[in-house]
Amino acid sequence: MSFLSIDNLKVDYVTDDGIVHALNGVSLELVQGETLGLVGETGAGKTTMAKCIMGILPKRTGKIRSGEITFEEKNLLKCSEKELQSIRGAQIAMIFQDPMTSLNPVLTVGEQIAEAVENHERCGKARAMERAEEMLELVGIPAERVHEYPHQFSGGMKQRVVIAIALACNPKMLIADEPTTALDVTIQAQVLEMMQSLKRQLNTSMLLITHDLGVVAQNCDRVAVIYAGEIVEYGTVMDVFKRMKHPYTQGLFSSIPQINADVKRLNSIPGLMLDPTLDVEGCRFCDRCKYATEECRINHPELVEIESGHSVRCFQKK
Amino acid sequence: MSLTNNDTLLQVNNLKKYFPTPHGLLYAVDNVSFNINKGDTLGVVGESGCGKSTLGRSILRLHEPTAGEVIFEGKNILSLNHAQMKHMRKDMQLIFQDPYESLNPRMTVSQAIQAPMLIQGMYKSKDKAALEKRTLEMMDMVGLARRLVNSYPHELDGGRRQRIGIARALALKPKFIVCDEPVSALDVSIQAQVLNLLQDLQEQLGLTYMFITHDLSVVKHLSTQIMVMYLGQTVEIGSPDQLFHNPCHPYTKALLSAIPIPDPEIKMERIQLKGEITSPINVGPGCRFAKRCVYAKPECHERSCEMTEVESGHKVACFMVKDMM
Numbered sequence: 001m002s003f004l005s006i007d008n009l010k011v012d013y014v015t016d017d018g019i020v021h022a023l024n025g026v027s028l029e030l031v032q033g034e035t036l037g038l039v040g041e042t043g044a045g046k047t048t049m050a051k052c053i054m055g056i057l058p059k060r061t062g063k064i065r066s067g068e069i070t071f072e073e074k075n076l077l078k079c080s081e082k083e084l085q086s087i088r089g090a091q092i093a094m095i096f097q098d099p100m101t102s103l104n105p106v107l108t109v110g111e112q113i114a115e116a117v118e119n120h121e122r123c124g125k126a127r128a129m130e131r132a133e134e135m136l137e138l139v140g141i142p143a144e145r146v147h148e149y150p151h152q153f154s155g156g157m158k159q160r161v162v163i164a165i166a167l168a169c170n171p172k173m174l175i176a177d178e179p180t181t182a183l184d185v186t187i188q189a190q191v192l193e194m195m196q197s198l199k200r201q202l203n204t205s206m207l208l209i210t211h212d213l214g215v216v217a218q219n220c221d222r223v224a225v226i227y228a229g230e231i232v233e234y235g236t237v238m239d240v241f242k243r244m245k246h247p248y249t250q251g252l253f254s255s256i257p258q259i260n261a262d263v264k265r266l267n268s269i270p271g272l273m274l275d276p277t278l279d280v281e282g283c284r285f286c287d288r289c290k291y292a293t294e295e296c297r298i299n300h301p302e303l304v305e306i307e308s309g310h311s312v313r314c315f316q317k318k
Numbered sequence: 319m320s321l322t323n324n325d326t327l328l329q330v331n332n333l334k335k336y337f338p339t340p341h342g343l344l345y346a347v348d349n350v351s352f353n354i355n356k357g358d359t360l361g362v363v364g365e366s367g368c369g370k371s372t373l374g375r376s377i378l379r380l381h382e383p384t385a386g387e388v389i390f391e392g393k394n395i396l397s398l399n400h401a402q403m404k405h406m407r408k409d410m411q412l413i414f415q416d417p418y419e420s421l422n423p424r425m426t427v428s429q430a431i432q433a434p435m436l437i438q439g440m441y442k443s444k445d446k447a448a449l450e451k452r453t454l455e456m457m458d459m460v461g462l463a464r465r466l467v468n469s470y471p472h473e474l475d476g477g478r479r480q481r482i483g484i485a486r487a488l489a490l491k492p493k494f495i496v497c498d499e500p501v502s503a504l505d506v507s508i509q510a511q512v513l514n515l516l517q518d519l520q521e522q523l524g525l526t527y528m529f530i531t532h533d534l535s536v537v538k539h540l541s542t543q544i545m546v547m548y549l550g551q552t553v554e555i556g557s558p559d560q561l562f563h564n565p566c567h568p569y570t571k572a573l574l575s576a577i578p579i580p581d582p583e584i585k586m587e588r589i590q591l592k593g594e595i596t597s598p599i600n601v602g603p604g605c606r607f608a609k610r611c612v613y614a615k616p617e618c619h620e621r622s623c624e625m626t627e628v629e630s631g632h633k634v635a636c637f638m639v640k641d642m643m
Contacts, residue, residue, distance in 0.1 A: 041505040154594050155366075184365035184532065186591050189576040193588070211506065214578030218586055237582040255510035257539035259562070259577050260584065265517065266539070268510035272475060 002029040003205070004053070004173060009067030011048055011057070011229075018277035022048040024229040024284075025067075027303070030173070035199065035206040037220035037237070039213065039252075043273055045229040046209045047097075050175045052077075053207075054094055055084045071173075090120040093166035097178040099158035103150040109136070109161045110146035113168050120169045135164040139194060156187035163195060170202055177209045192219055213256060217241055222309075225249050228274045228284040231303060235310035245312040247289045283314070291316045327526050328354045328377070328494060333386035335369075335376045342600035346372040347383075348550040351625075354494075354543070359520070359527040361541030361558075363534055363573070367595055369550040370530045371415075374496040377528070378410055379403060390494070408438050411487035415499040417479035421471040428453045428467045431485045438490055456485040461515060477508035481515070488519065496528045501536065513540065534577055538562060543631075546570050549598050549606040552625065556632035566634040569607045605636070613638050 011023040023045045030036050040046050051057045053069055055076060069076040071092065076084070096102040104112060113135050114128035121128070133143040139160040141153075150158055159179065166174060179195070180188040196219060199206055208220055216223055216237065223240040225233040225248065233246040244250055254267035271288040274280065283301050286292040295315050303313045335347040346369045354360045362370045376383045379395065388395050395406055414420035421430055431453050435441050441449045454464055460481040471479055480500060487495055497516065501509040517540065519525060531537055537544055538558045545555045546569065554567040565571045572589040579586060592610050605611070608618040617637055625633040626640050634640075 041507060156594055184595075185534075185576040186365065186572060187594060189578070189586075189588055190591070192578075212578065213580035217580045217582045217584075218578045241580065241582050252506060253580070255507050256580065257510075257513070257533075257535040258580065259535040259538060259574075260579055260581070263539065266510040266514055268514055269507040270511075272477070272508075 003032050003072055004028075004030040005068075005070045006049070006053070007068045007070070009049070009052060009069065010065035011045075011052060011067075012063045012065055013058075013061045014063060015061060020276045021279070022229055022276065023052075026226070026229070026231055028224060028231070028234075030205050030207060032172075032205055033203050034221040035208055035219055037216035037223040038207060038209045038226060039211065039216055039223060040226035041211060041273065043228075043276065044226045046226060047177055048229075049226075050094065050177050050207070050209060053092065053175060054088060055079070055081075086120070089116050089171070090169045091171055092173045092175065093169070093171040095159075095162055095166045095174065095176040095179045098182050099155060099162050100182065102162055103158060105150055108147050108149055109153070109164075112161070113165050116165050116168045131168060132164075135168050136161075138167070138198065139164045156183055156191060159183060159191055160194070163191070163198075167198060167202065167204075171204060174199070174204050174206045175209070176206060178211070179208070180215065181210070181212070188215075195219075213241075213252065225252070228276065230284060230313060231311075232285065232313045233311070234303065239307070239310040243310070245306060245310075245317050246285075246314050247291055247316070248285050251288075325356050326353045327356045327391065328528075329387075329389040330377060331387040331389070333373070333376060333388065334384045335372050335381055336384045339599055344599045345550045345601050346598060347376055348601075350386075350547075350550075350552050352543075352545055352552070352555060354526055354528065356493075356526055357520070357524050358542040359529055359540050361537035361544040362528060362530045362547060363532065363537050363544060364547035365532060365573075365595055367549075367598065368547045369598070370532075370547050371498055373547070374412070374498050374528060374530050378407070378412055378496060380412070404438075408440075408490045409493045411490060411492040411495050413480075413483050413487050413495060413497045413500045416503050417476050417483055418471075418503065420483055421479060423471055426468050426470055427457070427462065427474075427482055430471075430482055431456050431489055434486055435489050440490065452489070456489050459488065459519070460485045461511075475508075476504050477511060480504065480512055484512075484515065484519070488523070491523075492525070494526045494528070496530065498530045499532070500529075502531065502533065509536075516540070534573065546573065549595065549601065551606060551622075552633075552635065553607065554632075554634045555625070556629075560629065560632040564629075564632070566628055566632070566639045567607075567636050568611045568613055568638070 006026060006028040009023050009026045013020040013022055038046050064077060110129055110132045113132035117128040117131045133146050136146055137143050141157060141160055180191050210216060220237055222236050224231050227248050233240055233249045251269035255269055257266060269288050274284050282297040282299060286296040301313050301315050303311045305311045306317060331351050333347055333350045337344040337346055350373060364370045372381060375381045377388050383396060398406060432449055436443055457464060462481050501512050529540055541558055544558055544561050546553050548569050554570045565574055572591045575589045596609055603621055604619040605622055608614040623635045623637045625635045627633050628639060
C-alpha cells in the first residue's frame with residue numbers, strides 16, 4: 001500500500017533567463033516503511049521534488065504546472081497553508097543537506113528541537129524540553145548538551161541535531177536531502193547507520209536524495225534515477241544496480257571509480273546535461289547517448305515497465 | 319600508467335607546519351616525510367582537517383613551513399629566496415579545489431590562461447600572436463572549445479572551469495602538480511571526464527602529481543602510492559594494492575570499511591569508530607588516533623609510534639603492527 005504517491009508532477013521556475021523546466025512529469029510511489037533512493041546529478045530536479053512534497057517551493061519563481069501529490073488520501077498541492085503546517089514536521093519531516101547552515105546559530109539546539117515539539121504536540125515548554133533531551137540521547141548526543149549552541153558542535157553532531165529535530169514528532173515520512181554529503185566518510189557511516197536504526201525503530205518511510213550510488217546501495221529498498229527532470233529508471237535496488245537498462249544509469253555506474261574493481265580508465269558520459277530552459281521533443285538524454293537513433297531524437301520515450309516493478313524510459317532498452 | 323623511472327623528483331623530510339592560534343599551536347602538518355618519483359602519482363587521503371591541503375600548500379611554499387626540508391630535483395626549495403622561488407614555481411604548480419572560486423570572475427578564459435605565462439615572463443605581452451597561439455594550444459590540450467576563448471567563468475559549468483584551472487597550471491610546462499581535490503566539486507559524470515584528462519596529460523607530458531582528496535576510490539584509481547593522514551601525521555603509506563588489500567593501521571581499516579560500496583549484494587562490515595576527529599590544537603604525546611582506536615593500549619596514549627616498514631614500500635605508524643612483527 002503506497003501512502004505517498006506523486007503523479008505526473010511538472011514544475012517550472014520562471015527566471016530572467018527563461019522558463020526552467022525543473023520537473024517534467026514525475027511519478028513515484030512510496031510504501032510504508034521503505035526507503036526510496038532518488039539519484040541524479042546537480043540540476044536533475046531532486047531537491048525541487050522534495051520541496052514540492054513539503055510545500056516549500058519558492059512562491060515567486062516556482063510554478064507547479066500539473067500533477068498531484070497524494071499523502072494518506074490528501075492532495076498536498078491542494079492543501080491550505082494551515083493544513084500544510086500541521087502536516088509539515090509532524091507527519092512529513094525533512095533533513096536538509098548542509099547541517100552547517102540549516103540550524104539557527106542564535107538558538108540553543110534544545111530550543112530548536114523543542115520548537116518543533118511545541119508546535120505540533122500542544123504541550124508545555126517544560127515537556128518539550130524534556131522531549132528535546134530524549135531526542136538528543138536518541139541520536140547519540142549527551143542530554144547535558146541541550147543548552148549548547150550549534151557552533152559548539154562538529155559537523156557530524158550538527159547533522160545529528162538536524163535529524164533529532166526531524167524525528168522529534170515521530171513523522172511517518174522523512175525526506176533526507178543529501179543528508180551526509182557534507183560529512184566525512186567515517187562520520188557519514190555513523191550517521192547513516194543511526195538513521196537506518198531509527199527508521200526501523202519508528203517505522204518511518206524515507207525518501208533519500210543523493211548522488212552517491214554507494215549510499216543508495218547500502219541503504220535503500222528501491223531507487224529512482226532522475227535525469228533532466230524525468231525519471232529514467234525505477235525499480236528495486238537489485239533491478240537498478242544489477243540489471244540496469246537505461247544508458248544514463250549505465251553511464252553513471254561506469255563513470256565512478258569503484259573501490260572493489262580495477263579499471264584503467266573511466267568511461268565518462270560525454271557532454272553536459274541538457275539546458276533546462278529548452279523544450280525538447282525527443283529523449284532528453286539522446287545527445288549524450290551512444291545508442292541514440294533517429295527515433296530517439298523525434299519521439300519522447302515513456303517510462304515503460306519491462307519486468308515487474310522495474311521501469312525504464314528508453315526506446316533501445318540496452 | 320606511470321613511467322618506470324626511479325629518479326626521485328620530490329623528497330619531503332620531516333615537514334612541519336604549525337599555526338599559532340589564540341588557544342595554542344595548531345599542528346596542521348607534523349613531521350611528514352615521503353618521496354615521489356618522476357612520473358608517479360602520490361595520493362594523499364584523509365578526512366577534513368587532517369592537514370592534507372596544508373601539506374600541499376607547504377610544499378609549494380604558499381604556507382611557509384615551520385620546519386623540515388622540501389627537496390625538488392636535488393635542491394632544498396625552503397632555502398630559496400623570493401626571486402629564486404618565483405623561478406622555481408614554473409616547475410611546481412597547483413590545481414585548486416573549487417573551480418567556482420579559484421578563477422577571477424573578471425578575466426576571460428584567454429586572460430586567465432595567459433596570466434601565469436606573462437607573470438613568469440615566458441612571453442612578453444607584445445608577442446600577441448605567439449601568446450594567443452599558445453593559449454589556443456592549451457585550450458585544445460585540456461579539451462576546451464576554441465570558441466570559449468573570450469568567455470567569462472560565470473558562463474561556464476564546473477567541468478569547463480576546472481579545465482581552465484588545469485590549463486593555467488600546465489601553461490608553464492611544470493614538472494610537478496599538486497592537485498588539491500580537483501574533482502570533488504564536480505558531478506560524477508563530469509568528474510570522470512576530468513580524471514581521464516588528468517591521466518592523459520600525465521602520460522603525454524610525463525607529469526608528476528600529488529593528488530589530494532578525501533575520496534579513496536578516486537585515489538585508488540589514479541595513484542602509484544597512497545599516503546593516509548590523520549591529524550597532521552602520516553599513519554600509513556604504500557602502493558594502492560598494499561593499502562587496499564592489506565591495510566595495517568586501524569584508521570586506514572576503518573576508513574576503508576566506511577566507504578559505501580555501490581553494490582547491494584555486498585554488505586558492508588563496518589569497523590565502528592568511536593567519536594570524531596579531535597582538535598589539532600595543543601595535541602599531547604602519543605598516537606593521535608588512540609582516542610578513537612579500538613585496539614589502543616596504555617602505551618599508545620604515552621608516546622607516538624614511528625613509521626615502520628611492514629613490507630617493501632609499505633610503512634605504518636602503529637604499535638600494534640610493530641609488535642606483531
